[in-house]
Ligand code: HEM
């Protein structure tokens with residue numbers, strides 16, 4: 501359980517770090533114009549901006565949890581190389597790889613929940629569904645299908661086609677999510 505806490509704290513630090521950079525660059529970009537705009541918009545405008553910033557932070561939390569869940573893929577493939585070439589690092593590497601495997605489903609579910617919450621907050625703060633939102637919605641749909649395949653895989657770990665389906669759907673999710681972040 502302690503390791504789980506370490507994982508969640510790491511997510512949070514990652515999300516806060518990137519969210520903070522995002523917020524700073526936004527306010528650095530248009531500080532002077534914003535001063536006048538905010539006065540015109542009044543409290544409602546500021547409130548809406550706060551929701552948007554919180555929504556973006558949750559978006560980065562989603563991206564971070566997707567990365568951690570997906571790290572299982574390179575970790576598994578590097579095991580032999582590390583074990584044969586970096587013997588001193590074998591033990592901590594195996595420990596970390598097992599930890600990632602143990603909490604993989606929990607991290608995946610966290611990513612799915614965060615993506616849905618992010619989508620809802622962004623939609624409510626923007627008041628409409630624009631092209632970047634539709635791409636984001638696509639990413640959530642693929643993530644949902646990948647998660648369903650993941651749950652089936654959990655019960656039939658030996659079936660190669662289900663593993664391939666889970667990984668393929670995750671790859672499409674990541675591609676769509678990266679595209680969504682680039683156009684946002
Ligand atoms: C796996 C799914 C998703 C991920 C990983 C994700 C991630 C992100 C991230 C990291 C940002 C911040 C980008 C920045 O700082 O410039 C963002 C922005 C945004 N997202 Fe998502 N998102 C996802 C799904 C969605 C969904 C479902 C919607 C809406 C229905 C949505 C709507 C938006 C909007 C409107 C923005 C802000 C665009 C802007 O004004 O700059 N996203 N997303």
Ligand code: HEM
Pocket residue numbers: 565566567569570571572573576577601604605607608609611612646647648649650651653654655657666667670
């Ligand atoms: C609710 C969500 C999810 C569930 C239930 C789930 C379930 C699983 C299960 C049971 C496995 C097999 C693990 C094993 O062999 O011991 C697996 C493998 C994998 N999952 Fe997920 N997963 C989920 C979300 C995700 C997410 C969000 C990602 C990436 C962003 C991801 C990427 C992978 C990859 C790459 C593998 C293959 C690891 C390998 O054998 O090389 N999964 N998943």
